[in-house]
Amino acid sequence: MRRLTVVALCAVVALVSALVTAEVLRVRGDEAERPGLNAFYTQPDGAADGAPGTLVKSESLTGTPVGARAWRVMYRSTDLNGAPVVVTGVVVTPLGPAPAAGRTVLAWGHPTTGAAQDCAPSRGFDPFLGIEGLRFLLDRGYTVVATDYAGMGTDGPDSYLVGKTAAHSVLDAVRAARAIPEAEAGSSVLLWGHSQGGQAALFAAENAATYAPELTVDGVAVAAPAADLTALMRTHLDDISGVTIGSYAFTAYAGVYGASLPGILTPAAQDVVPRMNQLCLLSNLQELHAMGQPLVGNFTTGDPTTTPPWSDLLARNSAGAIAFRAPLLVAQGRDDELVVPADTDAFVARERGLGMDVTYEQLPGASHATIAYLAIPALLTWLDRIGH
Known part of the structure; x- marks a missing residue:
C-alpha cells in the first residue's frame, strides 16, 4: 500500500x-x-x-x-x-x-x-x-x-x-x-x-x-x-476533436490507401486540412483549433462511418x-x-x-x-x- x-x-x-x-x-x-x-x-x-x-x-x-x-x-x-x-x-x-x-x-x-x-x-x-x-x-x-x-x-x-x-x-x-x-x-x-x-x-x-x-x-x-475508430469518429463528427483527428487521419488514409479526399471533405476543409497537417498538436493547439473551429459542422460531405471507402478504412484500422x-x-x-x-x-x-x-x-x-x-x-x- x-x-x-x-x-x-x-x-x-x-x-x-x-x-x-x-x-x-x-x-x-x-x-x-x-x-x-x-x-x-x-x-x-x-x-x-x-x-x-x-x-x-x-x-x-x-x-x-x-x-x-x-x-x-x-x-x-x-x-x-x-x-x-x-x-x-x-x-x-x-x-x-x-x-x-x-x-x-x-x-x-x-x-x-x-x-x-x-x-x-x-x-x-x-x-x-x-x-x-x-x-x-x-x-x-x-x-x-x-x-x-x-x-x-x-x-x-x-x-x-x-x-x-x-x-x-x-x-x-x-x-x-x-x-x-x-x-x-x-x-x-x-x-x-x-x-x-x-x-x-x-x-x-x-x-x-x-x-x-x-x-x-x-x-x-x-x-x-x-x-x-468507427466509434471514435462517430462520437466526434460534429466537434473540434473530429476536425483535428480527421485532418490527420483522412490525409493519412488518402495517401496510404489512395482514397479521394474530395470524396469526404468539403471544399472548405480541403483548403484548410493541408495546413493543419503541418502543425503539431500540443505546440500548435490554439492555432489548430482556430483553423478547425469554422469547419465544425462543415467538415465532411457525408458520414465517414457509413460512407465507403472511409467506413471500411476505419473498420480495417x-x-x-x-x-x-x-x-x-x-x-x-x-x-x-x-x-x-x-x-x-x-x-x-x-x-x-x-x-x-x-x-x-x-x-x-x-x-x-x-x-x-x-x-x-x-x-x-x-x-x-x-x-x-
Whole structure:
C-alpha cells in the first residue's frame, strides 16, 4: 500500500511535468538548430536497404534519466504492404547488470502529437518526457523503446492511425533496441500505449506472432486506446476533436490507401486540412483549433462511418478483431471526453468475448490527458500480477 501511495504521488508529479510539454514543444523550432539534430534525421543513401529492425544509425543521448543511458535510433521497418520504410525513436536502458536472458523490453506507443516530421517525440528538447511511467519502468529493469512511428522524425509514409504500419514500427523498434549491445535487450516484450499509441500497441500484439515471431509478447497495457475508430469518429463528427483527428487521419488514409479526399471533405476543409497537417498538436493547439473551429459542422460531405471507402478504412484500422494470448490491461478515465468510456466499455466486452484475459481499470476523475499517468499504480500492480 505504501509503495502504491508513493507511486501515485510520483505519478502526480509526472503529470505536472507533462503540463510543461506544450512549452517544451513550442520551442522545438529553436531546438531544431541543435548541432547535428537535423543531420541525424537525414537518411543516408540506401537507408531502407536491410532487414526490418536493423539499425541505420544511432547516437548516444545526454540528459538521460538518472541511472540510465539512452540512444536516438534510426531503424528499418515496413509499411502495411511490406514495403521498406525508415523510422526513428529512442532507446533507454538502466545501468547495472542485466538478467542472463537480457532485459525485458517495454515498447511505448505515444499518443497523438501530430503527423508532420518535426512532431516526432524523439526530436523534442527532452525526448524522454512523454514516455509515461518511464522512471518506474527503468527501476524495474526494463529497456524502454519509444518509436516515433513511420512518417514522423524522418521521411516516410504517413502512418497516423494506420494500424499495421504502426504495429511494425513498434515491433521493429524492439528489434532495433536488441541491435544495441549495451541495451542488453532480450526477447521478452511488454507493450504500453496511450490513445493513438494504444491502437499501435494493440495492433502490435495482434501481429507479433506472424511479423516478429522471435519476440514473445508477455503483456499489453493501453490507456484510453483509440481502438474502435468507427466509434471514435462517430462520437466526434460534429466537434473540434473530429476536425483535428480527421485532418490527420483522412490525409493519412488518402495517401496510404489512395482514397479521394474530395470524396469526404468539403471544399472548405480541403483548403484548410493541408495546413493543419503541418502543425503539431500540443505546440500548435490554439492555432489548430482556430483553423478547425469554422469547419465544425462543415467538415465532411457525408458520414465517414457509413460512407465507403472511409467506413471500411476505419473498420480495417480498428483493433479487437484478432485475439492474442498475452494478458491485456485497459485503463479508462471516466471523465474522458475524447475516447469516451462507453466506447472503451464496448471494446473491453469484445475482447473478453474473444476469450482474452482482460483487466479493466476505470478511474473516476481521469481525463484523456491524465489517464495514462493516473493509471501508473494500476499498471505496476498488474505487472506484478503477470510476473513482470
